[in-house]
Amino acid sequence: MLGLPKSTEMRKRLPKKTVYAKFQMNTATKEKIDADISRITIANEITPSKINISAGEKVSSFFVLSVTLKRKDFDEKNIITLSKLIPQKILFVLEYENESKLAIFHTKLIQTDWKPTEQYSIELRGLSLDTVWENIVIDVGGLSMEQGNTLDEQIEVNEKRQKLEKEIAKLEKQAWAEKQPKKKFELANKVKELKKALNTLTITEEN
Known part of the structure; x- marks a missing residue:
């Protein structure tokens, strides 16, 4: 799977009942x-x-888990639950019909987009498994590491940037549709403030 060396292949079924019993899950979580x-x-x-x-x-080792999904619009919390319960670093291959996405939990759940399963591959880059794992997180998250940032810091910066961009897009849409001049002006000012904050965040990270 993922073009990884044959020496790493296991193809060992992990029954859900075994997971439930080992980690003493309650009925609601199981369902x-x-x-x-x-x-x-x-x-x-x-x-x-x-x-x-x-x-x-x-990182002394990690697993690749293939998870066959019943629906494409799955609840991300279920993957987060599995990643927290199993005491091991895990790269998830989430499969639905003929498509897959990669997912990994590192401070938060990071995912790729859906695409045909056979198009995915992972390269093991690094002189130690610490570096290999970090590079996999970077690849799955599509992260561009900015100078001086640790992986955790970069994820946090990206999250702040994405939230600002999402809020700006929402307010711009509201301002465009708003008919009252005063309200339109207020929304435009909020957009201006958020764009300034986004610009400041970008400049800070570049320096």
């Missing part, structure tokens, strides 16, 4: 997961002995 997830399979295990890359200080 939510059952509504979204059909099957969980451990597709690959990445370890130093299997790929000849040394363990890192934070």
Whole structure:
């Protein structure tokens, strides 16, 4: 899967009942997961002995989990729950019919877009599994690392930027539709303030 070395392949089914029993899930959580997830399979295990890359200080190994979904508009909280319960770094391959998206939890759930399953591949780049894992997070998140930022800092900056851009787009749409001059002016001022904040954030990150 994902073009990873054959030495890492496992293809081991992980029954949902086993997960429920091991982590003592309540009925409500079980029902939510059952509504979204059909099957969980451990597709690959990445370890130093299997790929000849040394363990890192934070990451000694990680799994690739193939998750077959029952619906495309799944509840993201179910994937977050799995990532928090299983005490291991996990790269999820979320599959629905002939499409997939990659997902990874690193301070928040990061996902790719949907596309045909066979088009996805992952490159293991780095001299240790710490670096390999960080590069996978960067690839899945489509992150452009800005100078001086740690991975966590970059994710936080991107999130702030996305929230500002979303709010600006919403207010611009409201201002365009607003007929009262006073209200239109107020909305335009709010947009101006947010654009200034967005510009300041960008300049701060560049310096």
